[in-house]
Amino acid sequence: EAQVTQNPRYLITVTGKKLTVTCSQNMNHEYMSWYRQDPGLGLRQIYYSMNVEVTDKGDVPEGYKVSRKEKRNFPLILESPSPNQTSLYFCASGLSYEQYFGPGTRLTVT
Amino acid sequence: GENVEQHPSTLSVQEGDSAVIKCTYSDSASNYFPWYKQELGKRPQLIIDIRSNVGEKKDQRIAVTLNKTAKHFSLHITETQPEDSAVYFCAATPREGSYIPTFGRGTSLIVHP
Numbered sequence: 198e199a200q201v202t203q204n205p206r207y208l209i210t211v212t213g214k215k216l217t218v219t220c221s222q223n224m225n226h227e228y229m230s231w232y233r234q235d236p237g238l239g240l241r242q243i244y245y246s247m248n249v250e251v252t253d254k255g256d257v258p259e260g261y262k263v264s265r266k267e268k269r270n271f272p273l274i275l276e277s278p279s280p281n282q283t284s285l286y287f288c289a290s291g292l293s294y295e296q297y298f299g300p301g302t303r304l305t306v307t
Numbered sequence: 308g309e310n311v312e313q314h315p316s317t318l319s320v321q322e323g324d325s326a327v328i329k330c331t332y333s334d335s336a337s338n339y340f341p342w343y344k345q346e347l348g349k350r351p352q353l354i355i356d357i358r359s360n361v362g363e364k365k366d367q368r369i370a371v372t373l374n375k376t377a378k379h380f381s382l383h384i385t386e387t388q389p390e391d392s393a394v395y396f397c398a399a400t401p402r403e404g405s406y407i408p409t410f411g412r413g414t415s416l417i418v419h420p
Contacts, residue, residue, distance in 0.1 A: 239412035
């Protein structure tokens with residue numbers, strides 16, 4: 198089954214404790230990205246990757262890191278999470294224009 | 308960069324009525340305009356899209372129109388049903404070969420039975 202998976206789905210953590218949210222797709226898509234969704238602000242892009250070893254900043258990259266060592270994986274890293282990073286995070290992948298979203302990760306930073 | 312404005316932020320209709328959501332964009336190079344539907348607690352999913360060489364596209368009860376001169380596009384849902392209740396996002400994708408969409412802030416559509 199073609200899909201985008203994210204783990205964990207829910208995470209509660211404390212300020213400053215490094216965390217990684219994994220994203221994996223099995224559709225051989227070149228394009229992958231990360232979004233955060235906040236009430237009233239819609240979907241804002243954090244980082245995107247056009248291919249392996251190629252990443253670039255989106256609209257709200259501050260406080261986040263990504264890596265793309267393999268085509269199928271695109272982890273999101275929060276080196277020192279802060280409460281303002283409490284949000285719903287979506288990973289997405291695509292071959293061209295259409296994007297396929299993962300199920301989302303709800304992150305709470307206390 | 309691209310800027311996408313979406314209105315209204317909330318839309319409440321009675322079952323059977325029509326619903327219209329409007330978006331404007333700023334980058335004249337944008338050439339692909341998808342609409343995503345996000346049901347409560349679920350991921351956004353593509354429901355319809357339109358490219359810049361087309362003025363209108365229909366798929367059963369939903370349709371999208373595009374006015375490139377005015378830089379705006381709209382989603383039309385006819386004969387709304389309670390299962391149409393969701394958040395709808397428009398997006399604009401600029402530059403051929405760059406699949407980097409900019410999303411609007413979303414419209415919460417509520418269809419009352």
